[in-house]
Amino acid sequence: MRFPVAAFAVALLAVTPALAQELKVQTSTGTKAVTAAEIAKLPRLSLAVQWHGQSATYEGPLLSDILNLAGGVPLGEALRGAALANVVIADASDGYRIALALAEVDPAMSTRRVIVADRKDGQPLPAAEAPFRLVVEGDKRPARSARNLISIKVAPAN
Ligand SMILES: Nc1nc2c(c(=O)[nH]1)N[C@H]1C(S)=C(S)[C@@H](COP(=O)(O)O)O[C@H]1N2
Numbered sequence: 001m002r003f004p005v006a007a008f009a010v011a012l013l014a015v016t017p018a019l020a021q022e023l024k025v026q027t028s029t030g031t032k033a034v035t036a037a038e039i040a041k042l043p044r045l046s047l048a049v050q051w052h053g054q055s056a057t058y059e060g061p062l063l064s065d066i067l068n069l070a071g072g073v074p075l076g077e078a079l080r081g082a083a084l085a086n087v088v089i090a091d092a093s094d095g096y097r098i099a100l101a102l103a104e105v106d107p108a109m110s111t112r113r114v115i116v117a118d119r120k121d122g123q124p125l126p127a128a129e130a131p132f133r134l135v136v137e138g139d140k141r142p143a144r145s146a147r148n149l150i151s152i153k154v155a156p157a158n
């Protein structure tokens with residue numbers, strides 16, 4: 001009996017990322033669980049990266065489009081005055097956490113493109129990076145490109 005139980009546990013672990021494919025997005029209007037299906041419907045772009053001498057291409061929607069889905073995030077013309085002190089905090093399943101200024105992720109403000117990748121090199125994200133990976137264009141080191149992204153929060157820096 002031991003082997004079948006172990007095999008079942010391994011199979012369950014293997015499918016868990018697929019089941020958990022949603023992103024918690026917390027904004028001034030509340031918390032929304034954005035599903036992988038909603039994310040798949042957004043316009044997509046590809047970012048080619050050269051990290052530690054390795055090339056890869058990540059694909060997914062702009063983080064700003066996901067923030068617009070969640071609502072309550074001042075972007076575009078609304079991103080002015082006190083709103084410019086908002087930060088985006090991204091949390092990963094291993095406890096890793098990074099921050100960006102909201103202005104950095106607004107395509108109306110910044111040339112830096114920030115995507116929530118769900119594919120890499122034409123394949124679903126590998127388990128080591130799933131369910132989503134933040135890909136922050138323009139950083140010299142990929143330290144803010146958080147793997148295993150599970151939650152995003154937009155709030156005033158304070
Ligand atoms: N969740 C998570 N994401 C992370 C990290 C981490 O420790 N945990 N390390 C960061 C750092 S410091 C780097 S250099 C890159 C390394 O990315 P790679 O493992 O795909 O080469 O991941 C970034 N994203």
Ligand SMILES: [Mo]
Binds near residue numbers: 142143
């Ligand atoms: Mo790093």
